[in-house]
Amino acid sequence: MIKDITKAKKSIYEGAPLLVAVDCIVFGFDKERLKLLLFKRKVAPFMDEWSLIGSFVKVDENVSEAAHRILHESTGISGIFLSELGSFSNPSRDPGGRVLSIAHYALMRLEEQDLQAVANFQAQWFDVEAIPDLVLDHNEMVAQSLARLKVNAHSHPIGFELLSEKFTIPQLQLLYEAIFQQKLDRRNFRKKIKAMGFLEKLDEKDKSSSKKGAYLYRFNKEEYEKLMKEGLNFVI
Amino acid sequence: MIKDITKAKKSIYEGAPLLVAVDCIVFGFDKERLKLLLFKRKVAPFMDEWSLIGSFVKVDENVSEAAHRILHESTGISGIFLSELGSFSNPSRDPGGRVLSIAHYALMRLEEQDLQAVANFQAQWFDVEAIPDLVLDHNEMVAQSLARLKVNAHSHPIGFELLSEKFTIPQLQLLYEAIFQQKLDRRNFRKKIKAMGFLEKLDEKDKSSSKKGAYLYRFNKEEYEKLMKEGLNFVI
DNA sequence: CTTATAAGTGTATAACTGACACTTAAGAAT
DNA sequence: ATTCTTAAGTGTCAGTTATACACTTATAAG
Numbered sequence: 001m002i003k004d005i006t007k008a009k010k011s012i013y014e015g016a017p018l019l020v021a022v023d024c025i026v027f028g029f030d031k032e033r034l035k036l037l038l039f040k041r042k043v044a045p046f047m048d049e050w051s052l053i054g055s056f057v058k059v060d061e062n063v064s065e066a067a068h069r070i071l072h073e074s075t076g077i078s079g080i081f082l083s084e085l086g087s088f089s090n091p092s093r094d095p096g097g098r099v100l101s102i103a104h105y106a107l108m109r110l111e112e113q114d115l116q117a118v119a120n121f122q123a124q125w126f127d128v129e130a131i132p133d134l135v136l137d138h139n140e141m142v143a144q145s146l147a148r149l150k151v152n153a154h155s156h157p158i159g160f161e162l163l164s165e166k167f168t169i170p171q172l173q174l175l176y177e178a179i180f181q182q183k184l185d186r187r188n189f190r191k192k193i194k195a196m197g198f199l200e201k202l203d204e205k206d207k208s209s210s211k212k213g214a215y216l217y218r219f220n221k222e223e224y225e226k227l228m229k230e231g232l233n234f235v236i
Numbered sequence: 237m238i239k240d241i242t243k244a245k246k247s248i249y250e251g252a253p254l255l256v257a258v259d260c261i262v263f264g265f266d267k268e269r270l271k272l273l274l275f276k277r278k279v280a281p282f283m284d285e286w287s288l289i290g291s292f293v294k295v296d297e298n299v300s301e302a303a304h305r306i307l308h309e310s311t312g313i314s315g316i317f318l319s320e321l322g323s324f325s326n327p328s329r330d331p332g333g334r335v336l337s338i339a340h341y342a343l344m345r346l347e348e349q350d351l352q353a354v355a356n357f358q359a360q361w362f363d364v365e366a367i368p369d370l371v372l373d374h375n376e377m378v379a380q381s382l383a384r385l386k387v388n389a390h391s392h393p394i395g396f397e398l399l400s401e402k403f404t405i406p407q408l409q410l411l412y413e414a415i416f417q418q419k420l421d422r423r424n425f426r427k428k429i430k431a432m433g434f435l436e437k438l439d440e441k442d443k444s445s446s447k448k449g450a451y452l453y454r455f456n457k458e459e460y461e462k463l464m465k466e467g468l469n470f471v472i
Numbered sequence: 473c474t475t476a477t478a479a480g481t482g483t484a485t486a487a488c489t490g491a492c493a494c495t496t497a498a499g500a501a502t
Numbered sequence: 503a504t505t506c507t508t509a510a511g512t513g514t515c516a517g518t519t520a521t522a523c524a525c526t527t528a529t530a531a532g
Binding site for chain 3: 428446448
Binding site for chain 3: 168169170186187190191209210211212213214215
């Protein structure tokens, strides 16, 4: 920090600037499986290889703004949950130059149109169980994001960023099973999640996955925030 | 990322480079209280104001290496636990220029010599309950670090980075009380921490804080790592 | 009207958490 | 020598929470 910036510019970076980029690890949930958004690069270098979406931070924006902007420019997606994962700064991580990337992971609800829409951007949703080889250190970024997601899911109702406004309890359970990568007991899951008190049962049913149909619920955000302030422990 | 680096250098940063710095939030524990290491700046700007230690990342090192190097150069401290907190990137955070800082928090054992040694570097250990106004956004960095420390202390035996090799259970309890900012029950604390199974009782006593003396313990790292792999839940 | 399928529900046992009070060791004071 | 002071060390019980587990119900399909 602020030793002498003018000197720093000259002595540290002259002729070999350090560029700052943002990469986004975008997770979505299509009511059954956890998905990851990837892009097929259409230009050199790494033409035709799969990659996360990312670009450079501009001088007049902070990194969070950059992440939102880049995501919007590259996919049309906006207004979703984004959280900083951490920096990836190995000096030789990018053969094209010294680029430090601040990875962000994003969570979004996958509606029908999202599955279509991203195709216009040469993007594709992959099942997290079947992620291809990615450019640079992007596989490592994905692995760290999944680990972070697992940890955070224990203390935040992350599920609600990933589900559409109305969802069934079996859908919510599928999501948590995808995040934790383990089967959960149906009865105990329902008991716990209901006991937390921020689910609102609706009078509608979703019959897309069974004849009987499952009741739809809604997440009561006010109730949740009240509970968080009191120190909710969200253990599934 | 990697759209076209040559173009990026030109169009994004020409004449207004974005510099990358690292700031270190260094916590220590002196067997009684949680402390924070601060520096009195001896040069303009912000002469004579208190500040965290930080400097610029060099082109041939990653940010973690930079944090260790900067800490060593500024304090003589080396080989301590360091973890990335996150980026601070408000474009106007530093009036001297566009500097993005990646904050790292560090935990260290405070031995007698450390209390002396830092004086040679115009540094001073402050009680975390009494931190002065700091330059730039450093107070915010400290606040976020304390919050992170609180969260992490629940899932990692952070205490052991902050205590010297041999410690008593009452010292360990004081540390957790400082981190969580609440009193804990002596009997229950002892019960839980012992049940975790990675404390080795020694035949020595520390009589610095009572006539009776408290038994010294040692942290068994192998045992701890074995437990972590099996999925230890470190809840104090 | 039978069948197949996923949704929905309750209970009993074990494990854990949290509250709580007296005894002990040893130096200090008399 | 005896008493006093101080922090260290110890166990139990009650309440809560976690886990394991099996049958009934609603409805569309055949």
